[in-house]
Amino acid sequence: MGVIYVEIPSDTEDKDVEHFGKAFRKSLNFRFEEHISFTAQLMKKILGDNGEADRRPKWRRALEAFKNSGTVYKTxxxxxxVIVYDNISRLINTNPKVLDTLQDDAKMSTDHREYSICQQ
Structure with a gap:
């Protein structure tokens, strides 16, 4: 175990990376709207609830969830x-900024021995 497989969908459009976020979420079995953690609840109580939802793209939230669970797995x-990005070349023309972010994250995570990346 310890391997997450994410297939980059072929219908990832230039300004809409929701399909990628959904594919990432499905790979992790992650729900974006599920109950928030105790820590998050505590922070909302201390700092106040501004009523705003998390506006980060779903793929970023899923990546963060993977990183957090990866720390637990490593321990x-x-x-x-290991995270495997299949068909990552689909992002070259449609979402180069997402691809750059994933590659930068892969480099930093490997350097810090947090998790390994395999890009196909």
């Missing part, structure tokens, strides 16, 4: 989790 199993 528990003493090995790095």
């Amino acid at each position: 528990k199993h003493n090995k790095l989790p």
Whole structure:
């Protein structure tokens, strides 16, 4: 275990990366609208609830969830989790900024031994 497979959908359009976010979420079995954590609830109580939803793109939230769970996995199993991006070349023309972000994250995560990346 410890491997997450994310297939980049072919219908990822230039300004709409929701399809990628949904594919990422499905790979992680992650729900974006599920109950918030105790820590988040506490922060809302302390800082106040401004009524605003998390406006980050879904793929960024899913990546953050993977990173958090990867830390737990690494501690528990003493090995790095792996994320596989299949068909990542689909992002070259449609979403180069997303591709750059994923590549930068891959470099930093590998350098810091947080998790490994495999791009196909």
